[in-house]
Amino acid sequence: NAGxxxxxxxxxxxxxxxxxxxxxxxxxxxxVYWYRQLPEEGLKFMVYLQKENIIDESxxxxxxxxxxxxxxxxxxxxxxxxxxxxxxxYFCASxxxxxxxxxxxxxxxxxGTRLSVL
Amino acid sequence: AQKxxxxxxxxxxxxxxxxxxxxxxxxxxxxxxLFWYKQPPSGELVFLIRRNSFDEQNEISGRYSWNFQKxxxxxxxxxxxxxxxxxxxxxxxxxxxYGNKLVFxxxxxxxxxx
Numbered sequence: 001n002a003g004x005x006x007x008x009x010x011x012x013x014x015x016x017x018x019x020x021x022x023x024x025x026x027x028x029x030x031x032v033y034w035y036r037q038l039p040e041e042g043l044k045f046m047v048y049l050q051k052e053n054i055i056d057e058s059x060x061x062x063x064x065x066x067x068x069x070x071x072x073x074x075x076x077x078x079x080x081x082x083x084x085x086x087x088x089x090y091f092c093a094s095x096x097x098x099x100x101x102x103x104x105x106x107x108x109x110x111x112g113t114r115l116s117v118l
Numbered sequence: 119a120q121k122x123x124x125x126x127x128x129x130x131x132x133x134x135x136x137x138x139x140x141x142x143x144x145x146x147x148x149x150x151x152l153f154w155y156k157q158p159p160s161g162e163l164v165f166l167i168r169r170n171s172f173d174e175q176n177e178i179s180g181r182y183s184w185n186f187q188k189x190x191x192x193x194x195x196x197x198x199x200x201x202x203x204x205x206x207x208x209x210x211x212x213x214x215x216y217g218n219k220l221v222f223x224x225x226x227x228x229x230x231x232x
Contacts, residue, residue, distance in 0.1 A: 003162075033218065042122075042209060042222035043163075056218060091163065095218075107220060109155070109163035 002027065004110035005074075006092050012116045013082045021077040021113045025094030032075045033107055034067055037089040049075060082117045089114050120145045122212050124223035131200050132231050139195045139226045141210030147171075149215035152186065152193045157207040157225070169193065170215075200230045 005024040013019050025032050030051055035043040048056040049069035069075040093107035121144040131137045154166040169186050177184045181198045197204055207227050211220040
């Protein structure tokens with residue numbers, strides 16, 4: 001029974017390159033969330049997606065960041081033209097289907113992708 | 119706005135000591151959920167507990183116990199007879215009743231020495 005799978009675990013990019021982070025939710029889960037953890041800080045919400053829909057992107061930077069959760073395949077967090085300040089751990093979580101926007105849903109987290117920008 | 123404060127940045131204890139991790143939250147909502155997660159050295163976040171704002175009963179699960187006090191907006195976590203395997207970063211988090219963002223505290227690093 002696989003949990004949330006994120007890959008790669010570590011990603012190194014040079015400034016200006018693109019970073020693509022992948023997240024496969026727990027089987028049967030239809031809600032996906034992305035969080036960012038900067039060094040010495042807690043996790044900060046970025047975006048909440050359901051299949052083929054972005055539900056809440058209030059935590060996403062306005063430029064260079066995008067996320068998708070297609071009908072088939074993993075959720076992707078894409079960062080274009082990375083800068084040093086994007087270096088962080090990016091965590092994906094998933095939760096089971098339930099009442100839309102129900103805060104009671106438990107979010108199960110992956111092990112994260114550590115992005116380093118040189 | 120919602121906010122979670124974990125004032126203890128790092129705690130070190132010797133094995134078998136009891137340790138309490140503090141969590142204080144701020145919210146204007148009357149209905150909300152509180153969570154604790156554990157982040158071991160391997161990096162993933164492990165769900166420990168969810169509590170809703172209407173249930174102030176303390177909860178015990180093995181060596182873990184949680185004390186929810188609405189009057190002081192606190193949701194503290196106690197580990198009894200700590201073990202080296204308890205060494206991790208512990209996060210407290212808050213969500214609205216109808217909303218999907220988790221608002222996290224900065225985390226407390228717990229080091230348990232043998």
